[in-house]
Amino acid sequence: MKNLKQKYRALKFGRIVRPLASLLGVLALLAWVSGCKKFVTVDQLNDKLLSTQVFNSEATANNAIAGIYTSANQTFTSNSLGYLAGLSADEVVRYNSVGDNFYNNNLLPTDPLPWDGIYKIIYQCNDAIEGLAKSSLTDTKRNPLLGEAKFMRALCNFYLVNLYGDVPLIISTDVNASAKAPRTNVAVVYSQIISDLLDAQTQLSTVNSYAGGERIRANQWVVKAMLARVYLYQKDWVNALKYADDVIKSNAFVLSQTADVFKKNSSETILQLAINSAQFIYEAISYLPSSGVPGTVCTNSLIGAFEIGDQRKSIWTKTFLYSGTTYNYPYKYTTSSVNPPEYYMLFRLAEQYLIRAEAKAMQNDFEAAINDVNLLRQKHGGLNTPLGIPANQQAAMQVIMHERRVELFTEEAHRWFDLKRTGTVDAVMSVEKPGKWKGTAALWPIPLSDILKNNNLKQNPGYPQ
Numbered sequence: 470m471k472n473l474k475q476k477y478r479a480l481k482f483g484r485i486v487r488p489l490a491s492l493l494g495v496l497a498l499l500a501w502v503s504g505c506k507k508f509v510t511v512d513q514l515n516d517k518l519l520s521t522q523v524f525n526s527e528a529t530a531n532n533a534i535a536g537i538y539t540s541a542n543q544t545f546t547s548n549s550l551g552y553l554a555g556l557s558a559d560e561v562v563r564y565n566s567v568g569d570n571f572y573n574n575n576l577l578p579t580d581p582l583p584w585d586g587i588y589k590i591i592y593q594c595n596d597a598i599e600g601l602a603k604s605s606l607t608d609t610k611r612n613p614l615l616g617e618a619k620f621m622r623a624l625c626n627f628y629l630v631n632l633y634g635d636v637p638l639i640i641s642t643d644v645n646a647s648a649k650a651p652r653t654n655v656a657v658v659y660s661q662i663i664s665d666l667l668d669a670q671t672q673l674s675t676v677n678s679y680a681g682g683e684r685i686r687a688n689q690w691v692v693k694a695m696l697a698r699v700y701l702y703q704k705d706w707v708n709a710l711k712y713a714d715d716v717i718k719s720n721a722f723v724l725s726q727t728a729d730v731f732k733k734n735s736s737e738t739i740l741q742l743a744i745n746s747a748q749f750i751y752e753a754i755s756y757l758p759s760s761g762v763p764g765t766v767c768t769n770s771l772i773g774a775f776e777i778g779d780q781r782k783s784i785w786t787k788t789f790l791y792s793g794t795t796y797n798y799p800y801k802y803t804t805s806s807v808n809p810p811e812y813y814m815l816f817r818l819a820e821q822y823l824i825r826a827e828a829k830a831m832q833n834d835f836e837a838a839i840n841d842v843n844l845l846r847q848k849h850g851g852l853n854t855p856l857g858i859p860a861n862q863q864a865a866m867q868v869i870m871h872e873r874r875v876e877l878f879t880e881e882a883h884r885w886f887d888l889k890r891t892g893t894v895d896a897v898m899s900v901e902k903p904g905k906w907k908g909t910a911a912l913w914p915i916p917l918s919d920i921l922k923n924n925n926l927k928q929n930p931g932y933p934q
Contacts, residue, residue, distance in 0.1 A: 521600065521603060521604070523600060524597070524600035524601050524603070524604040524606070525604050525605045525606065527606060527610050530597075530600070530601065530604065530606065530610075530611075530614055531614065531679055533593075533596075533597050533600070534597060534614050534617050534618060534679075535679075536593060537590060537593045537594060537597065537617070537618065537621050538621075538685070538686065538742065538743070540586070540589055540590045540593060541590055541621065541624075541742060542742045542743070542744075542813070543586065544583055544586035544587055544589070544590060545583075545742060545813065545815075545881070546742060546744075546750060546751050546752070546813045547751050549751050549752050549755055550583055550628070550881060550882055551752060551879050551880055551881045551882060552751075552752050552755045552756075552765070552879070553571050553583070554632075554881075554882035554884070554885040554886075555878075555879045555882075555884065555885070556569065556571035556572040556765075557571050557572070557574060557885055557910070557913075558884045558885040558888060558898075559768055559770050559771065559884070559888075559897060559898065559901040559902075560767065560768060560771050560878050560879055560884050561756075561765050561766065561767055561768060561771075561799065561879060562765065562766060562768055563764065563765050564763050564764060564765070564766060564796075572902075573902070573905050574898070574902060574905055574906055574907065574910035575905070575910070576910070576913055576914050576932075577914065577917075577932070577933075578914040578915065578916055578917035578920065578928065578932055578933060579916075579917050579918075580914075582913055582914070582916055583628075583632070584629075584633070584915070584916050584919065585916070585919075587625045587628060587629055588625075588639065590621060590622075590625050591622055591625050591626070591639055592639070592642065594618045594619070594621050594622035594625070595622070595639065595640060595641055595642045596642050597614070597615075597618040598615060598618050598619065598622070599641070599642055601614055601615045601618070602615075612672040612673075613672060613673055613674065613677065613678070613679075615668075615669075615672050616668070616669040616670075616671075616672030616673035616687070616692070617669070617673070617677075617686065617687045619665040619666070619668050619669040619672070620665070620666065620669040620673075620687040620691065620692055620695070621687070622640075622665055623661075623662045623663075623665040623666045623669070623695065623699075624695065624815075626638070626658050626661060626662050626665075627662055627695070627698075627699065628882070629658070630655045630658045630659065630662075631702075631882070631886045631889070631890075632882070632912070632913050633912055633913055633915060633929065634652075634655060634912045634929060635652035635653060635654055635655055635658075636652055636653065636658060637650035637651065637652060637653060637926065638650070638653035638657065638658050638661055640661065648922070648923060649923055649924070649925050650923070650925065650926075651925040651926065651927075652926065652927060659699070659702075659703060662699055663696070663699060663700075666692055666695055666696050666699065667696075669687070669692045670689055670692045670693065670696070673687060673688050673689045673691075673692060674688065674689055675688055675689045675690055675719075675721065676688060682734075683733070683734050683743065684734045684738045684739065684740060684741055684812075685734075685740070685741055685742065685743040685812065686740075687740065690716055690719060690721055690722075690739060691739055691740045691816060693712045693715050693716050694712070694713075694716050694739045694740070694816045694820070694821060695816065696708070696712040697709050697711075697712035697713040697716065697821060697824045697825075698816075698820070698824060700712065701713075701824050701827060701828065702886075702890050704831075706827075706828040706831045706832050707828075707832075709824055709825075709827070709828040710824075710825055710828035710829060710832070713821045713822075713824040713825040713828065714825055716739070716818070716821045717818070717821050717822065717825060722736060722737055722738070722739060722817075722818040723736040723737065723818070724736070724737050724818055724819065724822075724844075724845075724848045724849070725737040727780055727781060727784045727785070727848075727849045727850075727851070728784050730801075730814075730817065730819075730849070731801050731802060731811040731812075731814055732810050732811055732812075733810065733811060733812045734812070735817075737817045737818045737819065738812075738814065738816075738817055738818075739815075739816035739817055739818060739821075740815045740816040741812035741813055741814050741815060742812060742813040742815060743812055744808075744809060744811075744812055744813060745808075746807065746808040747807055747808070748807060748808075749804075749805055749806060749807050749808075749809060750802045750805070750809050750811065750813055752799075752802055752813075752879070753802040753803070753804060753805040753809065754805045756798050756799045756800070756802070756879075757798065757800075757802075757803075757804070757805045758789050758798065759805075763789045763791055763796050763798060764798075765798065765799075766789070766796040766797060766798050767786055767796075767797040767798060767799060767878075768901070770901060771874070771878060772786070772797050774871060774874050774875050775875055776850070776852060778850075778851065778852060779846075779850040779851070779852055779875065780849075780850055780851040781849055781850050781875055781876065782797075782875075784800070785799065785800055785801050785878075786798060786799055786800050787800040799878070799879045801814075801879065801880070814880060814881070815881060819845055819849065819876055819877070820876075820877060820883075822841045822842075822844060822845055823841070823842075823845070823869065823872060823873050823876065823877070825838075825841055826838040826839070826841035826842050826869050826872075827866070827869050829841070830859070830862060830865035830866060830869060831862060831866075833862065835858050835859045835860075835861075835865050836858050838859070838865055838869065839855075839856055839857070839858050839859060839865070839868065842856060842868055842869060842872050843855040843856055845872060845876055846872065849876065850875070856868060866891070870887060870891065870893075873887055874887075889911050894908075894911050895908050895911075898910075907931065908931075909929070909930050909931025909932070910931065912929045912930075912931075913929070914928060914929055914932040915927075915928050915929060915932075917933075
């Protein structure tokens with residue numbers, strides 16, 4: 470790290486005004502240095518001139534935004550957020566769960582948690598937002614990049630509040646302030662999330678010209694899909710319905726065949742994180758058995774939730790016979806080898822149908838709500854017998870939550886968040902994990918290393934203070 474800083478200073482004073490090729494090298498080094506930083510221990514780079522040069526060039530500004538997606542890939546896939554949340558919830562269990570703090574809902578503040586990685590992404594977003602605000606780029610070139618940075622910051626804050634509750638809200642690169650930032654109320658963080666997304670919606674178009682025809686960078690439809698999700702979590706049924714309806718009726722996305730949903734740039738994909746030819750999907754390594762003892766398998770309650778004949782069970786899970794017992798394991802990602810046929814899914818059309826169904830149900834439009842559910846059951850589940858119209862909100866929500874469970878299992882913490890936002894986490898988890906579950910486990914602990922560095926950062930209840 471010391472050598473990196475020495476190299477960085479040399480670049481700072483001697484090479485800033487060199488041509489674009491030099492700037493590309495500077496950006497790569499800057500990204501490398503920033504990779505060594507943590508949320509509360511970031512060194513103040515004090516290089517406003519370098520930042521200005523980076524964001525005055527469309528090429529290097531785009532590279533900076535691309536670097537945000539690279540960090541998101543590392544944080545959301547390498548740390549397997551969906552996998553860890555699936556263990557915390559009632560979706561998957563390690564074959565030998567003894568000592569598994571996530572499955573046993575007995576996390577410690579010293580356990581590896583997706584906290585620093587998420588705040589690193591937020592720092593990159595803040596740097597881009599500040600740099601682009603001062604950039605000499607035209608609005609036509611600046612605004613789409615600014616919209617992507619605001620979308621990614623909103624996405625990170627969404628995961629933080631749903632994993633940890635109140636969290637520090639960091640919206641600048643002032644590391645002296647962030648190092649001592651207290652936790653901010655969830656409602657205030659959500660206000661910032663919505664503000665960022667509404668800005669991004671106006672700054673992005675429906676096609677991202679930097680995505681090379683793939684569905685791996687944010688555009689206006691991605692932002693609307695996230696707004697639908699956020700408004701659903703906020704119980705703003707009118708806006709949740711509005712934005713989900715916009716995405717569904719855009720005709721930009723079509724429900725894929727069940728076996729094709731997670732493939733690269735599938736017709737159903739709204740946003741995926743790209744995996745290059747030398748990478749593999751970490752969650753596939755967690756789930757797919759190699760030999761001997763299976764690693765992680767579906768819980769009995771998840772497998773029992775599938776109706777007879779639901780092809781999502783036969784296509785999105787596979788069986789493994791070990792010592793005379795048959796186990797099911799998730800198979801949405803089909804290989805643990807490099808260059809997989811899938812990308813890592815963040816947003817897809819099926820979720821928008823489920824958001825629309827829930828928003829309709831909560832506004833007492835039960836027939837329209839069940840029509841959306843039946844569409845997914847038929848298209849992805851191969852279940853051709855439609856469900857009847859629910860009699861009331863409670864019955865409708867039972868149907869929709871069941872459909873969310875079998876459709877979105879092990880994807881980006883959907884089930885874990887659903888249990889919490891609907892107020893059913895204690896009832897469900899006390900049955901799923903009797904003797905292990907305690908209500909304070911609904912929020913993960915703040916990492917001890919950050920609390921020790923910041924006296925204003927208080928621990929969640931139920932964990933060592």
